[in-house]
Structures are given as C-alpha cells and as structure tokens.
Amino acid sequence: MSPALPEGDQAPDDGRLPASVVAGADARAFGVYLHVPFCTVRCGYCDFNTYTATELGGGASQHAYADTALREIELAASVVADLPRRPVSTVFVGGGTPTVLAVPDLARMLGGVRDAWGLVDDVEVTTEANPDSVTPESLAALADAGFTRVSFGMQSAVPHVLATLDRTHDPRRIPDVVRWAREAGLAVSLDLIYGTPGESLDDWRASVESALATGVDHVSAYALVVEAGTRMAVQVRRGELELPDGDDQAAKYELADDLFEAAGLGWYEVSNWARTPADACRHNLSYWRGDDWWGIGPGAHSHVGGVRWWNVKHPRAYADRLDRGLSPAAGRETVTGDGAVLERLMLGVRLAAGMPLDDLPADSRRSVAGLVADGLVDGHAATGGRRIVLTRRGRLLADAVVRTLVS
C-alpha cells in the first residue's frame, strides 16, 4: 500500500456500495486482501503502510490487530450481502510483514474470511514472509491453517545490495526457507528487486541465478522505485546514494527475463514469471483482470464492480472507526467512461495474455499499427489473435504504450 492515499469522494460511514456494483458480479471472481501493517525493521526504500512499534494503542496494537481486522470482515460481509453470493477464490496476506503476527492470529483472520463468505475448493491463500521470520514449524503451521502459498521477500542474494536495502536476512538462508515451505506443502514465490544503488549487472545476475537455483516455480522482479518521503529518497537527495538509472534497470530486466525464460519460467505479467500457468498468482491476476476484492486493514484498497475505495491509513484511526461501528474507508471513487477504459488498458496490457483488441475504442485501435511498427506490440498476436500483447521492449515501455493508445 502506498502511503499517500488518493483524492476521492467521501465514502459513506456504513460502507454501503451503489447498486451499480451488482451488474456482472457473477462473472467476477471475489478475493480478499488482508493487510498486516507491522514490521520489525523499516527498510529505507519502503513506502508501504507499516509500523515497527508493537504498541500503537487500543485495537491498533499487534496483539489486538487480528480482532480489529475481523471486525472489518464482519462489516464487509454485511455490505457484500447485497451482491450475489460468491465464495472467496483467493486470499492474500500482505504487509508490512504478516509473519510478525503469530500463526494463530493469521489463522483466525483467515477463519474470519471463511466464516463470512466461504472459500472455493481450490482456494489460493498466500502470505508474504520475510526469510528471517519463518521456521520449518511456523511454515507447517501456516499450511495447517489453510495457507497454500508463501511469497518470500528475497530481494537480492548480494550482501551489499541487501545492506543498502536495509534487509536483515542472511541470503544463505533462502534455499532453506524455500525447501521448508515446499516440505510443508506450500507453493513458493521469491520477490527480487533490481536497480538498487550500487548493484552491478553481475550482482543482479547472481541474485537471479541464486533464486533460480532454489528451483522455485514463481518469481516477481521489481525495479526499485525511490518513493518520495522514504529514507532512501533523503539519501539520494543528499547525494549519499545514486538514483537508479532507467537504462540500467532496463538492461537488468532484459537479463532477468532471459535467465528466467532459460530456466523455464515464462512472464505472465510485466514483473512476474511462473513455470506453468497454474503457478501464477491468481490473487494478483484478479487485480489486472478487474475482478472484485475487499482489502481489509489500514490503508488497504478495495474494488467491487467499478467502485474503488481505500481505508484510513493509520492503524489507530482504523481501529477507532471500527470500534465506533463505522466503515474505515477514507475515500472512494467510481471509475467510469474514459477512466475505466484507461484502467482496463493499463492493467490489461501488463499481462502476457494481453487484452482483446476489440475491447479498445476505435481511436485506440488505429494507433496499434504504429506500436507494432515500433516493435512495442506483438504483430502476430494483434493480427492473428486480435489481442494486444506487448513485446519485451513494449513491456519496458508499457506506460508509453498506454499513453499512445489513449491519446
């Protein structure tokens, strides 16, 4: 969750949604995101809504947090009751560092979701985890509680890069945690970051190779973005760190894509690679496909049928509102017209599946030929499959492609 909430309309205190969200709900999957706003250490580059203090007071404290979140689940259940009944197909617990909470707390939250809506048979339940906050036992306990997947914040295999990122884990632990998770029956993903100040192309190659050496079936690789307001942004401003360069990041993206492909992992989204389609993260796919999901927790975003909203940011304010029986939503927007087209485009083109050409307005379709000529859009997919699928160069310039398509 990014720290600055968007500008939006006032959200109603009862969290009610307009009747428009009902249309087509049957065709949309329903997922739940659970935000855990705690970490043991705050990383210099991180702009997520997370706190290192264990005692924020009241329902915002770590030990009381699961109960507070359960209260929002109850509220969500009453609001969603107006829609056709849909069991939850994916749950994603993110943070922060979800695994700073005790496994029983995580299990209770998941239980709350199950009680409210039910879960589909092949439900995907992911949690993020830090490599140094798990043990074989804790991972087995997560699996017992119903978790099916774990995503480790590996970031890099190179000590000086991890140090710049303020990551505290020992990179040598990665093969172990992957093995433990697999032994517990969990699917595993590794997160990597490239373009950290001071990271050479060889450093990055070492990180990618070491991730692949674990035999993992899913990898996410993100270019480092130095967000305003982070400690790293201050270090860059002071000249202590050199801002990651776009060309360097592009070279690293291409290198990673080559290595992943060679290891049998194919891209299915700009920053995500999986061994088989079944290994893709279904929860994340639902974001790009425009499905419905409810985000539980401070600062969490939700989307139901074209209405997007976001909760108040601070855990205290969040707990206070729920204590008073009010929706924790801070603002919302209903996305229609050009905004909805732009949103579909910017999300759809990120996927290897692309988006149907015929979903585009006529004006946008006319600029596709130019994008094919520039080598940004796959010509075969456009002519044969009538889909917009980005080439590798196009993936790196996805925003430019979107701007071209909507201008």
Next chain:
Amino acid sequence: MSPIPSAAASSRIHPAATAPELLRNFCIIAHIDHGKSTLADRMLQLTGVVDSRAMRAQYLDRMDIERERGITIKSQAVRMPWGVEDKAFALNMIDTPGHVDFTYEVSRSLAACEGAVLLVDAAQGIEAQTLANLYLALENDLTIIPVLNKIDLPAAQPEKYAEELAKLIGGEPEDCLRVSGKTGAGVVELLDRIVELVPPPTGDANAPARAMIFDSVYDTYRGVVTYVRVIDGNLNPREKIVMMSTRATHELLEIGVISPEPVPTKGLGVGEVGYLITGVKDVRQSKVGDTVTNASKPAAAALGGYSDPKPMVFSGLYPIDGTDYPILRDALDKLKLNDAALNYEPETSVALGFGFRVGFLGLLHLEIVRERLEREFDLDLISTAPNVVYEVTLEDKTVVTVTNPSEFPAGKIGDVNEPMVKATILSPSEFIGAIMELCQTKRGELQGMDYLSEDRVELRYVLPMAEIVFDFFDQLKSKTRGYASLDYERIGDQVADLVKVDILLQGETVDAFSAIVHKDKAYAYGVMMTAKLKDLIPRQQFEVPIQAAIGARIIARETIRAIRKDVLAKCYGGDITRKRKLLEKQKEGKKRMKTIGRVDVPQEAFIAALSSEPAGSAGGKDAKKK
C-alpha cells in the same frame, strides 16, 4: 516675494495669455534611477502645484509598470508657476523617457524645450544613455543646467562628478548645482536657475499656428490626448486643426495645460506647452513629431524633424495556451492604440502554433510590451529570440526584407545587409580590456576612446545591431561587474557574411529555433542549440537526431537516445487508482505537447530553449550601474 507667485502676479501667466518672455520650457535628462522622478515630485510640491497631502511618489509616472520599474516611458508636460523677484513665471517641465529605445521620443521632447537639466547621480556619475541624450540636447542648442542629485547619500562624490560634468559641457565645476530630490535641498535654487538661464521661447505670434506633437497618449475615456509645444501662432478651443503629415482635419474638443492634472484653457499661445483632445481613438492619427496647424489658416511648411517610428527588433509572441490566441490579438489591438511604434502581424509556427511577429523599437520596448500583455491581459507568453531586420539581395537583384529568420531565402543569394549601430560605452577604466575583448567577439570596431576623468572612460564602437540584441547587455554587465553603461543608435547597414542556421528534429525544421548568424558563429550556435535541446527534450520511444544545418549542410548533431524503460514495476490493488491518475495527468501533458514530426516536445522545452536566450533579459535596468 515667495517663490509661489501671488494671485496678482499669477494673472500674468494664464495659459493663452502668457508673454513668451515669462515662459521657461525645460526637460530633465537623467539616467534611470538617478532620481528624476523624485526631483520632479519636489518641484511639484515647491511650486504648490501638488500639495503634500496629494503627493504620491513618482507622481508623473502614470502606468503601474513604470512606477514599479522606476522608469518613465510616456513623457508629460507640467506647468508650474514660479516667482523670482516679484515676477511670476510659468515653467513647463517636459518629462523625457530615459532609454535608448525611445531616442526619437526623446529628440521630440528636447525639441519642445529651450533648456535641459542634466541630472546626474552624485554617487555614480554620468551614464552612457545620459551622455547620448546630452549630446542630443547640445545638438538642439539647449541650455544645459548641470545638477548633481542625491548629495544626501554617504557615497556621494560631488567634487569628482562636478569635474566630470564640467569637462563634458564646458564651464566650471562650481557651476554644477547640488541637490537632493529626496530631502529637497537645492531644489529652490534649481528652479531659480531655470528661470535665470533657460531662454524664453521665441516665435511669431501672428503667423499661422505651428505646434509640434511631442507625445500622444491614448486614454480610455477621452480618446487620444496629444501633447504639443506651440512654436508659432496660437491654437484655440473648438477650432479645426490639421495634422500636417496626413492632412487629416480634426476638431479641437478640448485644449489645456497639465498642472499636474489636465485643466482646459482658452487656448495655447506662442511658446506654450499643453494638450489637445480631438476625439481620435488611435495614436497613429496624432503622431509624435507631426505639426499641428489651424485648418482655417494653415501654415505653409511643417516643422522639421518628423519621422515615422521604425521597428528595429522583431520577435514572435505566442500564447503558451493556444486558446489564448484571440485574447492576444485583442490585447495587441488595444496596446497599439497607445503605442505608435508597435506593429505586428499574424504568424504561424510549427513549434509554437498561432502567434504574432511583433516589431519593436528595441529590447526594452519588447520587454515592456510583453510585460504589459502578461500583466494587463493575464496572458502567458513565449517569445522567440529577438532578431533585427535584414535586407537580402537575391541573384536576380530583387531585395527581400527579412524580419523572421524562417523567411530567409533558401538557395543562392547575393548580399545580405545587416543594420549597424554606433555604441557608446561608459565604464571604469579598469574594464577597458574586458570590454574590448567582448566587442571584438561581437564583430565590433573601435572608433575612439576618451577619458571622462582619471578612472572613467568612454569607448565608441560600431557593432552589428544583431550582436547587441543577442546577449550583449548581459555580457557587458557581467564583464564589468555591472559598472558599464551602454547607449547605441542606428547608423546604416553593412554587407556581412550571414547565414541561416536551422535546427532539425528528426529531419524536421523547428522554425522557432532558426537563426541568422554570422558564418563564423554558425557552428557555435548549432552546437549550443542542439546540446540545449538534447537536454530539454525528453527521450522518446525511438531515437531522435537533433541537427543544426545551413541549407542542406549539417554542421552539428546530437542524438536523443530512445528511452528504454517507462513502466511502473509494481501495479497491484493499492496502486491502481494512483497509477491511473498519473497516466491521466501524463495524457493531459501529452496533449499540451507540440508534435514535430513524431517527436513530442513539451512546451516547457521550447520555453526553456528560448527564454534562456540571454537577450530576453536585456533592458534598461540591466544596463545601469549597480
């Protein structure tokens, strides 16, 4: 008697009934900031024309923009009574513009006077423009009264500068009056001296009227207010008058004097200074320098010295927001009513859209017009680098006048004539070397050098005007730590080896950046401009060559490499709204971009490339000593 004449004495100096021997017409020649307006304020107070309660600083400077810049653009004439030894005199103070761009207006103001107060800051000494106007006054046979102002300043060096003035105009240093416009010290003595030394006007009271227009101002309510000095005869209310240059007849709706607000009178007689209102709505119908005569008994010959204002510097003015174009057009139409020197015609630029090519008297004029457009009409403007007017002779001997580099003829051409100026630079002598070096690089030729005093020197150069409008002011200032001052005047043309350098973006000429430069400087211009644009234009999805070319010959090249990464790595549930808003903003930004070929160039890149042209910042205030 008191300096303010009694009622009895005043009856002899009523307008239209004042004997010429009781009139004194004078102006004040001073550099910007040497305190002319403040001195005028004191005179208005001491003569009782304005009482202390109504007094406001720089009373005579009408427009806000003038007040803020501390400069006077529009001259006015104020009639002030002054008594010396029981005798009442009528003093007409004619305010003169102080900047090089307005030399013609200055010359007409001087022609309306018999005397001039040469006002010099006692802490700074004379400046180049003051010197130029002094020479102009001497050519007009004006009686010069040297005055050192600001003697209250701790840094004042009246002895030193009195000597300098004595050397310039002859006479003794002791003849130089010392005043303070701020405290009022010495101002009474100055008024007395004006009465004593400035000759009364002479003229033929019985001849057909001939009055010279020395200023013409458009007023929203009254139409054009014309300021005149009557040379011969007299002008009377309700009579018909004729403008001798155009032979146009107008009825005099009102005639009067300014004291300091307009006061209608029974007319204006020989030697008198006042205003006329005829109901015309455009200052072009009442031109500075023209002669006004009676329609019933017209004069045979006009007074000499009339000429039409000629624009010397041209620049393209474009609204940053293209939809403001009609507002800009209306604004120029309005300003034109009050500015006979302003001329313009519509122009289209590939890079900048719809705008106007505007002709100005000089850089200050340009700056003032631009500032008034932005301030009074709430316009955001972008102006192209100012250029002078070239005469290009083609092979078939036809002559083309080029006011816009993009009109420079392609292919084989014969001679190119460029306008030249005679420049006078005053500076502390320690900077002689730096100034000579600068003038050398600007294709200048030294004509002479004189020491005004031990440590102050006057350098005279002939320079191409194009070099002056480029960045001469700024460089002169920086090379002399702000101490040098500059004046220049047009002195004809020279044939020069000039070429047009075009700037091409992906093979397409960007008209706004074409420039006419000397052959030896073409390469430097090309390198500078391509490098600048390379930094200003964002990387595109493809490689973009930027070239500088003379005709088909490429003289410089830079390449903007294709952008490799333009994608947000993470786009999950919580990022979508923020990301969509960012793209919407970028989409709006893209709309405001100009597309040259396939290259999207943000308006800001054009503005930055054009506005960092130092010429835009040159102006009157810049040339002054700090």
